[in-house]
Amino acid sequence: MNVVDKLSSQPAEDISILEKLNDMIDGESPETKSMKNLIAMVSQTDSTALILGETGTGKDIVAQAIHKCSKKKGAFITVNCAAIPSELLESELFGHEKGSFTGADKQRKGRFEQSSGGSLFLDEIGDMPLPLQAKLLRAIESRSIQRVGGAEDIKIDLRLICATHRDLEKKVESGEFRADLFFRINVLPINVPSLAERRTDIPSLQEKLLASLNLEDAVRPIFTPDAITALTKHNWPGNVRELKNVIERACIIFPGKEITSSNVYENLLRLKVPSVAEEQDALWEMTADLSGITNIDDNDLGSSPEDYLPHPKNYKNWFSFYDEIDLRRHLQDVEIVLIEEALEKTTNKVALAADKLKLRRTTLIEKMKKYSINVNQNIS
DSSP states (O other), rough: OOOHHHHTTTTOOOOOOOOOHHHSSOOOHHHHHHHHHHHHHHSSSSEEEEEEOOSSOOHHHHHHHHHHSSSOOEEEEEEEEESOOOOHHHHHHBBTTTTTSTTTOOOOOHHHTTTTSSEEEEEEGGGOOOHHHHHHHHHHHHTTEEEEEEEOEEOOEEEEEEESSHHHHHHHHHTTSSHHHHHHSSSSEEEEEGGGGGGGGHHHHHHHHHHHHHOOOOGEEOOHHHHHHHHHSSOTTTTHHHHHHHHHHHHHHHHTEEEEEHHHIIIISSOOOHHHHHHHHHHHHTTTTTTTTTOGGGOOOOSGGTTTOGGGGGGGGHHHHOOOOOOHHHHHHHHHHHHHHHHHHHTHHHEEEHHHHOOOOOHHHHHHHHTTOOSSSSOO
């Protein structure tokens, strides 16, 4: 067992810190508890923290937790090293003096000075350009910086937190990352487990993410136990970020509805919107209770449409059973089903299908475009 493993298996001395962490980081899996213990320990020191983990695991949340549990009372400043062009990153970090380059019409403090007394979070440090890595190393070791175009050493008092999804050891071997900087920031690395490594946390994460959307009960989807099980079986290559997107997707596709495991597999993870046939089946199931509307077997169809199609007057009883109806959606569903059936009966010949529907051919083509009904045939 290495030093980090030994440290992470020990309980944090300050219970109140762990209580804070439990509010900020959800999950009680062994992997999550181990990570929380490391955060609790490193937060009580001034040592540089290095957060490692896949994209979407929540490294930024861990960085904020370190800051909030520390004794630093200043600001928490974030810089994404991968998002800022290399020619601008130096000025962003260290600031610049007036006239130091074209456009520098006034003195500007950099992120190091702005975060003095607090924490500076360098996200995606593995993407920092090599020339800038040397200046960062000097700042860490001397606890001072020089603005671009300046000669004065400015003392800094801050906690430096770094994070990356890159394999820094491999980047050191390839010469893309300075070895001395790596050893300087790799004091006590915190590995953020992937969601696949902490599957037992998924049910509570799902509840917390859903609650964070602050939805009214009427539009809040309900995940059945088998749906939760389906979520825990997914590999989650996008980690917590992907889970958050799936929860938001569920709220959009199934507002106020019950979500089953099949919904999870077909509609949420595969991003497949419920098909017209599925919606229509559900519609007829709802209307089956209305007077005069029954499910008809294909073998029982009469010779005239009036023998088996619901008569419009039967819908007058709708509001005796239901509070409302999306009339436009309902009529669109009926149109889609009849258009698709007419096309199927005519082997996708649009002109013949239009005759069956008593529509002009151009009108049918417009409706097909509107409802995204595609057929493998020559529209002529």
